[in-house]
Amino acid sequence: MALYDDSVYPVREDLEAVHERQLAQFGVAGVWGSGAQRLAVARETRDAGIDAGIYEVPDDPGPPNANDLPNAAKKVIQKLTVAPKDFLEDSYDEALAGGLSDAEFVEMVGIVARITAIDVFSRGIGVPLRPLPEAQPGLPSRERPQAAVQEQAFPPTIPNPPEGGREAEELYGKQPKPYIVRGLSLVPDELRMHVEQEQVQYLPMGKILQPHYQHHDGLSRAQAEIVAGRVSALNECFF
Amino acid sequence: MTINLRALVDPTQDSGVPGGAALLEFSEAVIGPDRERLDAARDVLALTLSPAAVSGAAAIAGNFSKNDRIANGCGIPVDSIVMNITEDIRAELGLNDFRSAVNTFKHM
Numbered sequence: 001m002a003l004y005d006d007s008v009y010p011v012r013e014d015l016e017a018v019h020e021r022q023l024a025q026f027g028v029a030g031v032w033g034s035g036a037q038r039l040a041v042a043r044e045t046r047d048a049g050i051d052a053g054i055y056e057v058p059d060d061p062g063p064p065n066a067n068d069l070p071n072a073a074k075k076v077i078q079k080l081t082v083a084p085k086d087f088l089e090d091s092y093d094e095a096l097a098g099g100l101s102d103a104e105f106v107e108m109v110g111i112v113a114r115i116t117a118i119d120v121f122s123r124g125i126g127v128p129l130r131p132l133p134e135a136q137p138g139l140p141s142r143e144r145p146q147a148a149v150q151e152q153a154f155p156p157t158i159p160n161p162p163e164g165g166r167e168a169e170e171l172y173g174k175q176p177k178p179y180i181v182r183g184l185s186l187v188p189d190e191l192r193m194h195v196e197q198e199q200v201q202y203l204p205m206g207k208i209l210q211p212h213y214q215h216h217d218g219l220s221r222a223q224a225e226i227v228a229g230r231v232s233a234l235n236e237c238f239f
Numbered sequence: 240m241t242i243n244l245r246a247l248v249d250p251t252q253d254s255g256v257p258g259g260a261a262l263l264e265f266s267e268a269v270i271g272p273d274r275e276r277l278d279a280a281r282d283v284l285a286l287t288l289s290p291a292a293v294s295g296a297a298a299i300a301g302n303f304s305k306n307d308r309i310a311n312g313c314g315i316p317v318d319s320i321v322m323n324i325t326e327d328i329r330a331e332l333g334l335n336d337f338r339s340a341v342n343t344f345k346h347m
Contacts (some may be wrong), residue, residue: 092314124299202298219295219299223258
């Protein structure tokens, strides 16, 4: 059975495949978090949304939470989920002072952001939030990119080529990328999965500068931008 | 087609885009707490545009909910090339008043 078989609205196969793969991947050890820790971040994100009334309790939430996150992590997740416009530099500083490393923070932001994308989509097409998977055994890889330096974001990022060297070219290609792509580069796997969602839920990155490119059936580019712009305005996202 | 971008911050205005009112209402409802409002907005969008438009709009709303959390969580600035070409529209829409604008202006 496919992930969105219960939807009365048509769902692109590529989007469904990415969501299926990324939901399962929340339960697998990442770069800084174990499978259980990553799942706990995803579940805490959902619970914050449910408590705030912006998600409904799912029929099947998946296995119970087996990992208690530190308070610093819970605060980040709560604010990013419910009031992202209020997440400012003091929130980041507080997270680090609370014991999170910069790289753990970035991995957590990536998970919060990606489960939010999946859950808002589910709610949008009128299906219950999809169950989260079982945590898989395994240890995080703990690989920090050598090229990451403090630029203009809160956490360190990998600069564009040529400054970012081989790691930058592997992640970004030859062309410079904006901060919305590079923001998660301290944890390259999170950046890759963010871009993977972007390509199916918005449009392929190579098509962004083509004003009439239509990615979604039934929505012109202008109609797609109305949704993008309104959601970002409501979230008071300057970007 | 002329798009009225002010509708993004004031949805009582006509965006100038076919189905724009239905899209604006769906965008607000899908990230809001009122489930009945969302169900109604989804029905209207499907009737006004198409069932496929509901899936597309849901995907885009999810995607930009993601991007907003990455942008604000990581405190990224808007790249200078974008700032240079959006000065007028940012002022017109009041975007410079958003709290997260500080992440860009502190580097200028």
